[in-house]
Amino acid sequence: MAKDEKDKATEEAPKKGGKKKLIMILAIVLVALAGGGYGGYLMFAPKPAAAEEKLVAGIVVPLDAVTINLADGHYLKLKMTLQATDKAAEAPDGSKALDAAISLFSNMDSKELLTNEGREKYKTQLKEKVIVAYTVEKEKEIMDVYYTTFVIQ
Known part of the structure; x- marks a missing residue:
C-alpha cells in the first residue's frame, strides 16, 4: 500500500507542476500578444490633427x-x-x-x-x-x- 500511495504522490506532483508551467506559459503568451497588439495600434493608429x-x-x-x-x-x-x-x-x-x-x-x-x-x-x-x-x-x-x-x- 505504501507503493500505491507513493505512486499516487509522484503522479500528482508532476500534474501540479505541469499546471503551473502551463499557466505561466499562457500568461507569458498573453502578455506578449497584448504588448504586440498595443504596439501595432500605436504604430498604425491615425494621428490626431491637433497633435500634428x-x-x-x-x-x-x-x-x-x-x-x-x-x-x-x-x-x-x-x-x-x-x-x-x-x-x-x-x-x-x-x-x-x-x-x-x-x-x-x-x-x-x-x-x-x-x-x-x-x-x-x-x-x-x-x-x-x-x-x-x-x-x-x-x-x-x-x-x-x-x-x-x-x-x-
Missing part, C-alpha cells in the same frame, strides 16, 4: 469692410479679422482673404446666410480657403477668421 500641427497665435489683422452683391438683390457688408500664426513673417495682406470672401459669397442667396447655421457653415468654408491661400511652403500663416461685421441689406 500646434499652431501658436500671432498678430490679429483687421481688414476693411467689403460689400458683396448677393443673388436676390441684397447686399452683404462683411468685415473680418485674420488671426495670424507665429509663422507669419509680417502682418498678412488682406487681399487674398477678401478675394476668397467675395468669390464665396458673390451671387449667393441671402436666405442661406440669414440663419446661424448657414453663416457658420460658410464661415468654415471661408476659413479653409483663407488658410490655404496663406499657406507658404507648408507653413500656415493664418489660423482663424473672425467676422466683425456681417450685415445683409
Whole structure:
C-alpha cells in the first residue's frame, strides 16, 4: 500500500507542476500578444490633427469692410479679422482673404446666410480657403477668421 500511495504522490506532483508551467506559459503568451497588439495600434493608429500641427497665435489683422452683391438683390457688408500664426513673417495682406470672401459669397442667396447655421457653415468654408491661400511652403500663416461685421441689406 505504501507503493500505491507513493505512486499516487509522484503522479500528482508532476500534474501540479505541469499546471503551473502551463499557466505561466499562457500568461507569458498573453502578455506578449497584448504588448504586440498595443504596439501595432500605436504604430498604425491615425494621428490626431491637433497633435500634428500646434499652431501658436500671432498678430490679429483687421481688414476693411467689403460689400458683396448677393443673388436676390441684397447686399452683404462683411468685415473680418485674420488671426495670424507665429509663422507669419509680417502682418498678412488682406487681399487674398477678401478675394476668397467675395468669390464665396458673390451671387449667393441671402436666405442661406440669414440663419446661424448657414453663416457658420460658410464661415468654415471661408476659413479653409483663407488658410490655404496663406499657406507658404507648408507653413500656415493664418489660423482663424473672425467676422466683425456681417450685415445683409
